[in-house]
Amino acid sequence: MLIQQRLIAGVREVCHTDERLDAALMYGSFASDEADAHSDVEFWLFFLPQWHGRVDPRAWCAQVAPVTHLVRNEFGTDVAFFPGLVRGEFHFATTDDIATVGTWPGRGAATDRMIVLDRSDRLRPTLESLPDRPAAARSGEDAETLCGRFANWLVLAHHVAARGEILRAWDTLGHVHRHLLWMARLAEGSTAHWLTPSRRAEAELPPHVLAELRHTTVSAEPDEVRDALRTAWRHGRAYWTQLAQRHNRAVPRSLFAEIDAIL
16 A cells, blocks of 8 residues: 555545534545555645634644645645655635635546545535536637747747846746647647646657657756757747647747747
């Protein structure tokens, strides 16, 4: 049994014995049955409103297993580090937040695998109102927007590199690469893991596409960053043209010409 599976069993036990909790759900790779020894455990905990701000995240997680450290990340999620360097992501919320689950782009897993606790029977219908998986960009307008965002990050990276801010350009390349991955997934019809396009990319994208994408990731050296930008534009330009043709949309030729000239 994986360490994470023991932790999940512990979370379930604590949830069912904590009378302050009305509902709880598990999400992520263990809910979707795609987990392995390197996966996190991830939960939303919906406490009764009167407990808002009164639950100590570290103390709560320590009921599950020893906590070596706990930090609130930049998205407001409490991340507990358990022995074995297993990360546990916990959203400490209230029943007022159950409705926000209905705004998620998709479940990503079967409802029964996600529900840990649902005392008031409010969580299940909210989850079941969601599509199974987040929808990929489907329309020509969606694809055009995605390609435009790719160009936005690419041009920014070019300008900051030209200014001599190589580390900033290198950082911006991460956004370029993520949008290029989305474009590649659309072009290849491989959109199963849409929200995180790098997830299982090695298993879901053709080898030649992976080889192309690897050439857009580099160390923070001026010449390498500029070469990566050229490579990203070459492949992004091709994907943009392909997607535009598929959806009968025009490409912005003036923009293409200007980027061609600088890269």
